[in-house]
Amino acid sequence: MKRFQAAALAATLLAVAAPASAQAPIRIGLVLPYSAGPFVAIANEITDSMALALEETGYMVAGRKIELVREDTAHKPDVAQAKAKKLVFEDKVDMLVGPVASAELTALFDFAHQAKVPLVIPNAGDNEVTGEKCSPWVLRTSFSNDQIVRDMGRWMAAKGFKKVALLAFDYKAGHQLMGGFKKPFVEAGGTIVTEQYPPFGRLSDFGPWLGRIRDAKPDAIFSFFAGPPATLLVQQFQEFGLDREMKLTGAGWLVSPLNLPSQGKAAAGVIGALNYVPAIDNPVNKSYQERFQAKFKRVGSEFGAQGYDTAKLIHAALAQAGGKTDDKAGLVKAMHAVKIEGTRGPLRIDPKTNNVVQDIYVFETEMQGDAVGYKVLDRIRDVQDPPNGCTLGG
């Protein structure tokens, strides 16, 4: 088990400065894939940004210290679950934060629900988790898949995109994001000319799929990819000359700050929808980016921003609960009660679904000097999921 040196140091300094508190520290367990799999970078981004947020508070709330306790899932669902149990029953953490991938979430969800431990999801987006499957103990500070793309359907129809091709991996998240876009887009008068779902996993080439899309002659592609496949798509879209015939759009992870270094100039001109872009103009985000960039020498991504906001929201809730963590139901209630200004604008947790209510940004990438940067085109405020079968609201 690793605790943050910084946490310990800050806590020690404060303990010396403030009247000694006999109370045990509040412990937050992080269950993230630190050692293996495709999401190591995301896990670190979340953790580093949570630490940034807690540093601002001196790792203190209502006279109690806060400790982050991290455990590695090695990108394996059963390990994630075992580590969560360890954190709760051995390390006595007061709440859990994790994971990144949906398979790990499925494994963690049941445990948190049965053990009645608050689980705060900092990234995974499966609709059902805050929909038909929702639990009073599982809260989400990141997004639901539907939340990211729902308004983008209307937005694109309104902006004159009549014919759109859909492109995503053939798995649950891919279908959720495409379906979430398609319904409002078609209702607003748009037409889906083709839907392409390459097999999930090792994709070496978008060539075949882009060929089919070209034949369907859309105005735009709406896509969902992240990580190396996103880089591949952005490059190949340009290489095959599709940029002269149509627009590349999608859920904004396509051109995440994590991908830009590998995408190069090919990333310019992509339109995305997401709950965060580094270019958001508010004081919290500006300070976050300044501090993150000073420390890590790169732009903080949406994953980092989610981590930062998650820590802020948890801190606010702990303050609201007066630093009392024994009453876990009270803790969840406090999470529902608080409202914060995050990097993404105002944030709160909807008690009816336990999903976050947040602003969604439509942005475009463009050349800014020598590098690709972001320009916010539109901001859709207070995007709230309908209950989608969740009965928490009664």
Added chain:
Amino acid sequence: MNPPASGSRHAAALVLLAVALGYWLVSGYYGKEILAEIAITAILAMSLSLLVGQAGLVSLGHAAFFGIGAYGMAGFAAKLGWPPALAMAAAVAVGAAAALLVGLVAVRLAGVFFIMITLAVGEMVHAWFLKDRAFGGVGGMSGVPRLDLSAVGLDAADPAVFALLAVAAALLVYVLLDRLVLSPFGQTLRAIHQNEERTRALGCPVGRYKLAAFVVAGAVAALAGTLAAQRSAFVSPELMTWTLSGEILIVVIVGGGASLLGVATAAALWVALRDQLSSLTDHWMLAMGILFVVLVLVAGDGIDGALRGLWRRVARQRGR
């Protein structure tokens, strides 16, 4: 190659069991989770030991049968709602049937080609469940129930009870495989391993013996899979990656290949070490990788050899 005398073997098995039970008594909640994982890994490794250590069939796709057992459990118990005990039996049967199908083709090949075809089949099964929608594809599926032990007044949802159940299953598998290894069947497998041509020339249907070993190993691996699915109430394609097959193979080799107890001990050490290391450093795989290489290079008799040496010393002292 020949198993040690039954007296010392049984004594060693009892020592191992005593250690497991002792750990069960003193360990906390998480320790019992780890104990269950050790027992499940030991079952999986012992099943592969029958193939590798006895029959000389090196499979790099054994995780496929583990996964088939787990998904079988999820399918029968969670999807079809069968009683967990029946679902377990059915999943083991499916594992055996799958092994029969694969074995019919695979056992005709030898050496590297056998390694390759098991790898290919393992990847095929993995690709199937990655794509499959009924079981949630990449995301996997939760809600796998545990055995109903209320008839004997126990609740398998209690991690202490489940850990005991897993240890008991490992013990049962050990006893059965141990008898199988000592039986004429096991002797024939070793004879085939040592000299296949000669055994065939003596009129032994070599292919059928290999196939039978493959089926038994597949069924036992599937049993381990049903327990793994119950342990985390969850199945996903991660259960059957080829790297897991490789890791189990290393556990078998480090354990001494043919020795069931050595293999079970290696499984315990491997799970415990990985757990400890992964809490210490994010680069634990580096340490495990180096350990793999060193152990495989120096593993003569593996842990089995070390245990036997220890036993001889203990026996000598007792004799004094």
Added chain:
Amino acid sequence: MIIQLLNGMQLAMLLFLLSVGLSVVFGLMRFVNLAHGTLFMLGAFVGLSTAEATGSFWLALVAGTLASAVVGGLLYLGLLRRLQAESPLKQVLVTFGLIFIGLEAARMIWGDYAARLPGPAMLAGSSEVFGVVYPTYRLFVIAVGLVVAAVLYFGLERTRIGAIVRAGVDDRTMTAALGIDIGRVFFAVFVLGCGLAGLAGVVAGPVLSVYAGMDMGVLILALVVVVIGGPGSLKGAFVGAVLVGMVETFGQVWLPEVAGMLLYGLMAAVLALRPQGLLPAGPRP
């Protein structure tokens, strides 16, 4: 259709570069090197660092190839040589362990973030071939594969060293009995194969992203190529690579439902029917 063919060919040539070394080493010594993919990744990363430092793709190409050849040679001398006498099992397991060491080393040196190796400026953009617009760099990938295949073919069929290698694949004991130091030949072939894997890594850099773990997917594909084509045979590696490239490309388009399983099914079928592969090395008429 033409575009798909070119796509398939481009993947095929990458796979050929990657698997030809694996195949000949396998045929010559029955040696399975699971860490071959790791050398592919090493080539890509060294190429990336070189390109970042010098701005030259061509220097990256040289550096990546050399790095993989040197590391491969050191691995052989320090570790793998002593495994030759051992069972294939130990070779598989030791090189399996090397995969994890390589992965972690790459993470420690180059981090967890994917990066792109930019292609040479002169190959940017698209060209028109057979009436279709196609990325120039991908044509270059196909050309590299074909040139390497031609050079290897010439070297193997027309030179003395090639004759020794062929003889070694056919009958190792006999070749050794003729007074030829088969160990040195093997070493040379091994190092060349590793260098080609590094070359494949750099060439793949501008097409795929460069990241720790990029070796895992291609390793299995390379094994499929070796098995299908027939271990030890240059022609086999070429035909196997083309077959895998085409099945992978067209399978995803025409049979997306089973595309993921198609290759492994093909591999299993070839193993079941022709364990020596489609074009095995061996005594020629």
